[in-house]
Amino acid sequence: MKTIHKLVLKAYLGPMFMTFFIVIFVLMMNFVWRYIDELVGKGLDAMVIIELICYATVNMITMGLPLAMLLAAIMTMGNLGENYELLAMKSAGMSLPQIMKPLIIVVGLISVGGFFIINDLVPYANRKMFSIIYDIRQQKQTIEFQDGLFFNGIENMSIRVEKQDPKTNLLRGVLIYDNRNANGNMTTTIADSGYIRLSDDKKFLMVSLYNGETYEQTRSNKWYNQSSLRHHVFDRQDGTIPMEGFDFQRSDESAFGGSSQTRDLKELQHAIDSLDLMVNEATASSYDPLLKQQIFLQDNTILAAFGDSLYVDRSYKEQLLAPDSIPSLSTRSKNDIWKSARNAAKSSRNMFAFDESTAKEALNQLYRSKNEWHRKLAFPISIMIFFLIGAPLGAIIRKGGLGMPIVISVGFFVIYYIISISGEKWAREGDWSSLMGMWISSIILTPIAIYLTYKATNDSSLLDTDWYYGRYKYYTELLKSRLPQKWQDWLNRKQKK
16 A cells, blocks of 8 residues: 555544534434433333443444545545645545545545445344334433422322431321222321332332321122221231332343334345235225225125115116116105115225225335335445545645534535435335435435545535636626626716725
8 A cells, every 4th residue: 555545544534523423422422312211210121221321322324324435535534625735645646536535435445344234234223223212212211309399109099208218218198099999999198208129120019118107998799788998006017018120120122123223125125025925916806895895886785785774676686787777766765775875885994995095004014114114225435425525525625623524514414414314205105115215315416426536536616605706797897898888888887886
């Protein structure tokens, strides 16, 4: 490897790792902010939260890696241009593609690795992440009492504490309403003090109360018997109540493998083939009976619908085979025909609505699977496109650091993100094909990358304000020379004033 290539490669790898971790950190803060309400107050183990964040980080790579490639490329080439190192390389006879050669190789390897990440690692991480999020949502919040407020986190129980000692956890002024009895009996317990806590395995509620009273209202099974009230005074009362949902239980992640986000290319292709058959079968089972049996009804079907109705004469049934015979029927016969047609229409509508919902669900899954299939192929290409946008753009603007590169990178990424989200939405709704919806952003940005590379290779003054001002003056003078003489004289007088 040439020394100059080592210099360029060293200048690129540092900003690449730095920008990648910065982007991932920002995206991860967004994820934590999204799920902060579900993570706080449940007594989760630190390893569970770390595991969730690690899997979510893997999922963020698909969004953070292209942006990091763009930002790092602009920073690297901008730093080289700002320090006149890029100018020195070109003065030595090296073209921009020759200077970027080691970077193109590195980004190409990263693109290949990105495909394996989105195809193998991301589906695995999504299964794990979805499983952990589901388990966290199933877990109830830990028992935490607030002075003067009722705690209703236990099913069919309400507990109120007047004051809690933060050091000893001693509760004072305890009031418990217990409605767990299946017979409808309610127990009210009042105690001067006590302790209420979960067991170490979080499967039992340990209750120890001191100096209190218990009121139990019992209802008799006989409707004519009135309910009775039992009163009990105690110095100390201990109890153990079975609890569910307070311990963190892990689910089998294989149960979360049905989503398109948890499948690789091979599994997605198999799902697409299966869903294609399912959609065709659901559509055929929905539309064929509707067309053949409901909409285009035969007269025999109408006659069979009447059966042995008392309101339709046999002569009228025979005349129904002729279309012109309906106006000659009696009012009662017309009413019966109308009721029969209305019932047939309602039946066909209900049958079609049920079959349509099945076909629509299968069609939505088909669109999502196709979108995910194309996303896995478009992701490595987007990495290379962002690099080919950033590197020549950095060589043109010749500004390093984090100021101008961040502004330009975020601008390009926002455009890419909006186009990608819009294309995916239209593809998911079936307005566009998945090929068009998932590749539209790459199709739009590829000509921009080629144009910027061409301009940077030819040392174009793409962002030089003096160049634009010179072109403006040139075209202004050219336009002015083509105007009539009296208009030119008038413009000259206006400029002198």
